[in-house]
Amino acid sequence: MDEFDRYRAEMNEKLIGGDHLGIKRFFALDTQAYEDGALDKRTKELMGLVASTVLRCDDCITYHIKQCFEIGINRAEFLDAFNVALVVGGSITIPHLRRAIDRVDQLLEGQTVAPSTSGDTHSHS
Numbered sequence: 001m002d003e004f005d006r007y008r009a010e011m012n013e014k015l016i017g018g019d020h021l022g023i024k025r026f027f028a029l030d031t032q033a034y035e036d037g038a039l040d041k042r043t044k045e046l047m048g049l050v051a052s053t054v055l056r057c058d059d060c061i062t063y064h065i066k067q068c069f070e071i072g073i074n075r076a077e078f079l080d081a082f083n084v085a086l087v088v089g090g091s092i093t094i095p096h097l098r099r100a101i102d103r104v105d106q107l108l109e110g111q112t113v114a115p116s117t118s119g120d121t122h123s124h125s
Contacts (some may be wrong), residue, residue: 001107004062023073034067042071046081053085053093053100061100078104 015023034044045067052060057095068078 022079
């Protein structure tokens with residue numbers, strides 16, 4: 001998980017450091033979307049996890065698993081969210097769910113999660 005976080009932060013900095021107003025605005029909007037509001041952060045992160053699973057983005061799934069874990073989402077709650085993603089996204093999400101539950105279990109067991117091999121396109125800064 002440390003390597004995933006390091007790479008993400010480094011590449012996000014390169015994007016933001018390019019001083020493009022549209023990119024900076026999107027990153028700010030993305031960050032603000034997950035703050036407490038009418039819906040709390042827990043709900044929003046679980047929504048992000050489900051959406052990322054349906055969209056089949058392993059980097060985004062890993063990001064949201066990490067965020068959910070840090071705010072206390074337990075294994076049963078992860079499984080409920082994965083069930084919603086499966087119902088919405090269909091069987092094509094199953095390979096992503098396999099990797100997701102592995103990451104969840106590694107975190108719950110106190111192990112480090114290996115970074116995804118795909119490029120990081122999720123902006124959360």
